[in-house]
Amino acid sequence: MAYKIKDTTCIACGACVCECPNHAISSQDFASVIDPAKCTECVGFFAEPQCVSVCPIPGTCIINQDLPRYAAV
Amino acid sequence: MEPGDRKALAQLRVLQPVSSQSGKAGCGSKSGNGKSGCGSAAGQGDLAPEIWEKVENHPCYSEQAHHHYARMHVAVAPACNIQCNYCNRKYDCSNESRPGVVSERLTPQQAAKKALAVASAIPQMTVLGIAGPGDPLANPEKTFGTFELVAQAAPDIKLCLSTNGLMLPEYVDRIQSLKIDHVTITINMIDPRVGAEIYPWIFFNHKRYTGVEAARILSERQLLGLEMLTARGILCKVNSVMIPGVNDHHLAAVNKAVKQRGAFLHNIMPLISAPEHGTVFGLRGQRGPTAQELKALQDGCEGEMNMMRHCRQCRADAVGLLGEDRSAEFTTEKIQEMDVTYDREQRLAYHERVDLQRSAAEAARKAELETLAGEHSRISILIAVATKGGGRINEHFGHATEFQVYEVGVGGVKFVGHRRVDHYCEGGYAAEDSLETVVRAINDCVAVFVARIGGCPREGLKAAGIEPVDRFGLEYIEQSAIVYYREYLTRVRSGEIKHIERGDADIRQGALIA
Numbered sequence: 001m002a003y004k005i006k007d008t009t010c011i012a013c014g015a016c017v018c019e020c021p022n023h024a025i026s027s028q029d030f031a032s033v034i035d036p037a038k039c040t041e042c043v044g045f046f047a048e049p050q051c052v053s054v055c056p057i058p059g060t061c062i063i064n065q066d067l068p069r070y071a072a073v
Numbered sequence: 074m075e076p077g078d079r080k081a082l083a084q085l086r087v088l089q090p091v092s093s094q095s096g097k098a099g100c101g102s103k104s105g106n107g108k109s110g111c112g113s114a115a116g117q118g119d120l121a122p123e124i125w126e127k128v129e130n131h132p133c134y135s136e137q138a139h140h141h142y143a144r145m146h147v148a149v150a151p152a153c154n155i156q157c158n159y160c161n162r163k164y165d166c167s168n169e170s171r172p173g174v175v176s177e178r179l180t181p182q183q184a185a186k187k188a189l190a191v192a193s194a195i196p197q198m199t200v201l202g203i204a205g206p207g208d209p210l211a212n213p214e215k216t217f218g219t220f221e222l223v224a225q226a227a228p229d230i231k232l233c234l235s236t237n238g239l240m241l242p243e244y245v246d247r248i249q250s251l252k253i254d255h256v257t258i259t260i261n262m263i264d265p266r267v268g269a270e271i272y273p274w275i276f277f278n279h280k281r282y283t284g285v286e287a288a289r290i291l292s293e294r295q296l297l298g299l300e301m302l303t304a305r306g307i308l309c310k311v312n313s314v315m316i317p318g319v320n321d322h323h324l325a326a327v328n329k330a331v332k333q334r335g336a337f338l339h340n341i342m343p344l345i346s347a348p349e350h351g352t353v354f355g356l357r358g359q360r361g362p363t364a365q366e367l368k369a370l371q372d373g374c375e376g377e378m379n380m381m382r383h384c385r386q387c388r389a390d391a392v393g394l395l396g397e398d399r400s401a402e403f404t405t406e407k408i409q410e411m412d413v414t415y416d417r418e419q420r421l422a423y424h425e426r427v428d429l430q431r432s433a434a435e436a437a438r439k440a441e442l443e444t445l446a447g448e449h450s451r452i453s454i455l456i457a458v459a460t461k462g463g464g465r466i467n468e469h470f471g472h473a474t475e476f477q478v479y480e481v482g483v484g485g486v487k488f489v490g491h492r493r494v495d496h497y498c499e500g501g502y503a504a505e506d507s508l509e510t511v512v513r514a515i516n517d518c519v520a521v522f523v524a525r526i527g528g529c530p531r532e533g534l535k536a537a538g539i540e541p542v543d544r545f546g547l548e549y550i551e552q553s554a555i556v557y558y559r560e561y562l563t564r565v566r567s568g569e570i571k572h573i574e575r576g577d578a579d580i581r582q583g584a585l586i587a
Binding site for chain 2: 009011012013014015017018019046047048050053054056057
């Protein structure tokens with residue numbers, strides 16, 4: 001039901017923090033963190049998940065496989 | 074800057090440097106809107122007084138000012154909205170000196186305190202810039218928040234920002250209201266097909282665009298932003314990265330397009346693409362230009378508008394004169410402990426002294442240039458200079474981390490670039506390969522001016538056909554260059570030496586450890 005950010009590759013630039021329509025992302029010291037309770041995968045807001053689209057590091061904003069897809073809920 | 078401050082500064086200018094490069098293409102060029110002139114050259118030239126006032130103490134906008142004045146960048150803007158093939162946002166190392174790289178990120182409050190601390194400790198500091206490490210306008214609240222705090226506390230510090238231009242049209246009004254009167258836009262292309270080779274994607278209006286479409290949107294926004302800024306009288310410099318085989322031939326068209334839209338200065342920089350930086354270009358083996366390729370392009374564009382040749386492609390958190398980086402003295406930790414008092418009077422007194430020095434150097438150059446009146450020769454030569462700033466030959470050969478390169482001909486002397494080199498003296502003893510590095514970097518020069526030089530490198534330079542010259546130690550650079558040139562012509566005519574065209578030189582890639 002949410003995206004998550006790989007803290008091993010995130011550079012904590014914060015680009016995703018400003019773009020998230022749900023204000024689900026916060027800036028930590030070394031990586032940005034998505035609150036899975038707030039993430040809607042941008043469904044209802046935008047055609048593409050904003051964190052994925054703005055992230056400069058490929059493969060960093062990824063679907064959290066442990067949770068069901070938001071659209072399917 | 075408040076009107077009153079402007080007046081106070083204006084009154085301090087006892088002597089205005091007045092000069093122009095005589096007989097050089099570009100200086101006399103007429104631009105459609107009267108904005109073009111000789112800003113990057115020796116002095117005021119044919120610049121309108123209001124433009125000269127804005128650039129005369131700005132190290133990144135005036136070649137002459139960069140010998141005397143310092144800038145600082147504060148890294149408050151980590152987010153970016155485009156991807157460039159010459160940039161790798163993952164790389165972050167204190168030993169790496171190039172755009173997009175910083176050691177630590179600051180909040181607006183930390184950045185403002187840092188600006189005041191640096192301005193108090195380094196009276197040369199006249200300019201506060203925000204250049205990243207991402208894009209300032211992708212972080213508008215942090216960027217403008219910082220500027221607001223600094224403008225309140227230190228209204229005499231000039232504010233400037235450097236952007237990729239994607240969000241520029243949105244923020245032109247805010248830029249104007251904050252009196253940010255210098256903006257740099259990086260424009261590498263006006264043809265989206267060229268752009269598609271440079272930019273893999275942009276993020277705009279909540280959508281990621283790729284390919285030609287991305288480049289088309291970016292280019293339209295850049296040129297629109299440029300037009301909007303110049304229409305409001307805000308000075309715009311355009312940066313372009315020269316990428317051989319990608320946009321090198323295209324940059325002449327870019328030069329025309331930005332000049333048409335009122336850009337005041339064009340800074341064509343060499344691509345930095347060492348593979349260890351991990352950029353797309355670096356990993357693909359895309360090479361940067363040689364020194365002579367870069368100079369030829371800059372020379373070719375000079376008839377169109379002012380060219381900037383003193384850019385050091387510095388880090389987004391650099392502090393100090395161009396070519397030096399004192400950022401390690403001003404880490405967040407150290408600044409938190411500092412008791413900062415902003416002494417404006419002391420700064421103004423320093424600036425007054427610098428004005429007098431600049432005027433004296435300028436007078437010496439002009440007087441010396443008159444001795445070349447009536448000379449006819451097609452010979453022009455390049456001279457490398459070891460300097461710590463102040464417009465004088467005041468650096469030991471072995472301590473130089475860069476050489477400034479001047480071109481001299483019968484028309485006059487002009488700064489044409491700088492070459493980074495490793496310290497020749499490393500760990501107290503000189504290494505042979507270090508001298509080779511220096512020779513490669515200044516191979517197109519006939520002489521190198523130094524304050525002092527040891528016997529060993531002296532012989533090595535001679536063997537490479539570069540004359541080491543230490544008799545002008547502590548003298549003014551431009552005046553000495555003219556003296557040397559005049560004697561050079563005499564020596565050629567008497568047959569003592571033979572003038573031969575020098576070869577090309579390397580532009581050094583990799584880390585400058587400051």
